[in-house]
Amino acid sequence: MFGTIVKRILQGILVLVLVVIITFVVLRLIPGDPARQMASDGSAQAVEEIRAEMGLDKPIYVQLFEYIPKLLTGQLGWSYFQKAPVFDVIVNTAPFTYALLFSAMILGVIMGLIFGIIAAVKAHTWVDRTLSAIAVVFQSMPTYWVATMLILIVSVQWGLLPAVGYKSPKYLILPAFVVSIPIFTAVLRNVRQNVMDGLSQEFSRAARARGISHITILFKYAFRNSLIPFITQIGGQVGVSLGTCVLIESVFSLPGMGMQILNAVLRRDYNLVQGLILILAATFVLINAIIDISYSYLDPRIRKAQGGL
């Protein structure tokens, strides 16, 4: 068990190292010049001076070798646009993104679970077909469009919820709902399929033959057995949802990491992009590592294969 955790951590670190190197190189290879962004309409000479000051005149590998040791000591560098340490920017913006991500995950997962289980229990009836149809409709709507429509209806027409910025948790409701939609549809389909599979498994039938109630079979047998594919899927959804968050934050001007990253990419704020991507990647890696490790707690077969806890 301990070995597994160590292995997962090493894998995670490897992934992060790759992420750092790839973003570092790709950022510098795509056209666009942070020094020009900084100098705006300044002269070519001014731009060259800034480039030298930022160390961008050196070859990429030299820049990378200078960056990595700093990163290892926890220095994420300086955002030239924000004129602040990247670390501070992350500390200020991360809570919004995480609040959005986790509330959307919770909302999407709960809705997906409830309706997925209902759909599985009522499989092949009109209830199931209606739910599946709703899922397909939701799934095929672009999130950006959904966000805009929700703003128009809920904020403009009804005046129920605010559309822009962040002052209190109620500013999170609309964006969280939008981000939760892809999670909801994915979880619904996954849970429906797996619970249906679980219900048709021999052990569910055997449990019924022992007089165990439907509801117990549903949760303790069918759902319990769909937990691993379900949790695996949530791990994958974290990545998708982080992407949705980045987009949706800009629509709702929620001042999180997503809005920062869009601006930082547009302005070629290398250090900031680098820092934000590292944090987002680390979030993804960490959640998936936790999920992988949780398998062995959840599944006795894996636990036994690993030789006990």
Next chain:
Amino acid sequence: MRMKKKLALLLAVVMLLSISLACAPKVPDSQKETGTEDSKQGSTPDKGKDTLVVLSAGAFAGGWDPTSHSILANKHLEHVLYTKILYPTDSGELVPGLCYEWETHDDGSATMKIREGVTFHDGSVCDAEDVKYTIENYSEKSKPSASNFREQLKCDIIDPYTVKVYPSSGEPFAEMMALLAGTPVFSSERTSEQYTNEGPMGTGPYKFVKFENECVYLEAYDGYWDTEKAPSIKYVEYKYVPDAATRLAALQSGEAHIIERIEIEHIDLIEKDANCKYVEVVSGECQMLICKWPREIMKNDNLRLALAYALDREGAVDAILGGHASVAKGFVAPSFVAYADAKGLPTYNPEKAKEKLAEAGYPNGEGLPPITFTTSVGMYAKTKECGEYFVQNWKDVGINVTFNPVETATWEELLYSDEERAGEIVHTGWSPSMPDAGVPINAHYANRGRCNFVEDPELTALIQKQSRVTDPEERLKVWSEEVYPYLASKCYNIPLWVSHHLYGYSANIEGFVLDSLSFCNFNEISFK
């Protein structure tokens, strides 16, 4: 048994939701008090409200030192935080700002009288010392704020409220006063650290409270010197909202009172909404096509003229921009000091374009080397559509142009690049916050043009000539009879049109005026 299970499930859901809400970022109470959360309904009048909400289309840069950036959003903010030395009007004149009286001398220097009794937001007095510090720092070559200054300006303190300003080289230049018009006066005592930690500080009608969650919070300054124009609205929230549709929604829902940069398609929606209005102002931004001089083919005068004659600018403005731009008749925006229509500026004439193309040595485009036209996507309105329109225009006269629409940072790099990859033609807009024709013309054509890299000693001499003429009328004559006709005959850059600012605002406010440089005085706005 079942009941228990359901209850447990319900409890779990409630717990998870409350955890996620508890994790939500905390906002200090003070901020909530100033909020306009309750003014959501567009139909609810804002009577008794004390917060003006303005939505910015651009992000604010941190640091806050006025010399450290040339970011438009920060300049908008500085307009209400600071008092500028002078203010330009849209008719091309300069009116008093912190300096209430000035006199220009033949040697290129100027004496300026500074208002007494003006205080900074921290209560300290603003005097000649601060003005000197401001001018010398703001125009220092290494500072981003100096990008439009030909050279650094120097200042001598004559008495605590009088300064003498002059070019460091001693060479007089006519646009010096216009450059001062855009300069916000800041304190000589404020350090860079203070800017970073405490934010900007000036003598303007509003003072900076804080910058939080992409929103700048302002509060009316009690000690504002111009008591006639003291702010009527106590608080301002200046919020960055990148998405145009979201800005419009916020205006319609009553969450915002002023929104920057509405899209052309949104005008109809605003017209239909009784609670919203929009304002359209001819801006100081002249859009043009940069012809890259280092490309051998662009050195051919007749080819550039052929390109210019082939462009149906009226058609593009009507068909694509819906008339929300003014076709350029000169090389800068009409609101600029020393503006005049450019005599001989090519207008749409396909026949003439074909003639010029033949004269250039490429009859019907035969033997023409490849030409690439780069434009930005997302920087100005409808650039991609306009670009496609132009490519068709050129094709009609036999010029085949490869279209290269790119993302803004890439575009910006190509715009300032003289390398091969920058291609032959780049679309841009130019809007200096110092509205004197000398500023952009000098940057674009004198010595080595900043974007087109043109080297034309004759033109450089002409530009220097106008700059030495200090009498405004004589100077204008040099412009309209010598500089502009010469530019029109060469078309090193091809002017397209002057863009319009489109801002939306709530019907509940009055006194909202937008100038050609997209500045607006929040202190003159009140709720109905």
Next chain:
Amino acid sequence: MNTTITATQNDDVLLEVKNLRTYFKLPRNKLVKAVDDISFTLHKGKVLGIIGESGSGKSVTSRSILRIVEEPGYIAGGEILFKGVDCLKLSEKAMNALRGKEISLIFQDPTTSFNPYMTMGQHLEEAYRVHKAASKDTIRKRSLDVLKMVGINDGENVLPKYPCEFSAGFRQRIFIAMAMIFNPDLLIADEPTTSLGITIQAEIIEALNDVKRASGTSIIIITHDFGVVSQFSDDIFVMYAGHCVEFSPKRDLLLSPMHPYTVGLIRSVPLLEARKTRRLKSIPGFPPDMTALPDGCPFAERCEYAKDVCFKERPELLDVGNGRFCACHYPLKQYRTSDETVLEV
């Protein structure tokens, strides 16, 4: 078609199935009569073997008795009298009280019939608790007892382990133990050995025998393998295409089968010690398409003795005396298996 295989001594009848019909509704209005009008009786302490090829309706019969036929299947009619009470008329709740307590079902594949996330102890405990509240100790004691019944003496080591830690045969024994936790009056074993290896099969049959001896429970054993039923059934019930084709005391059936299908089944039994020259014979052809059964005898297509009438008229199940029933137009009167098979009788 109303011939009922009735008990000779009515007082010790445990289960009486009368005219049971279980159908499956398929898309496009197709109807599969998986079990069509079958009847049989089981006496206390006796073992009934139901034999037939896969798809003949054996498993559906067992599930019908417990009323756990799944959608789109349903019980279309008949009576299932368990201790004189018609199960089909009981409420779902009352039925649940029977399942696992008075009637237990053993499944074919022990590798899939346990919940992989529950320990054996939890399985046994749940099987107990669902019917009766009791202390952990009581349940544990009972669990160890039933495990002993199937020959597992180190129950303490078994209970905390998960199903994945045991071999298939061992799991099946635990499953039998779990089925016995309330000493049910009826134990239905649905192909309990099919998925197991030959040597393990013998162990399981032994375990069932042990259980029967220890508790006196009645058993219905469902199989397609005469080798299994021949060992400890009292009566044998041969099913084909949802119908009963022959019912008879085991000995008579094995020695002189009357229905050609029964003969076919007997001939297809592989025999361990049969080094003798008998060739394993499978029944030619395939089971009929259940969605479109012929009007005549469903076995006619594959029957070497079939005559014209067999294709036109369906034979009824007739009492042929000595407690034997057969549904055939031309039952085999003189057939003797002894000359070619060595079934252990």
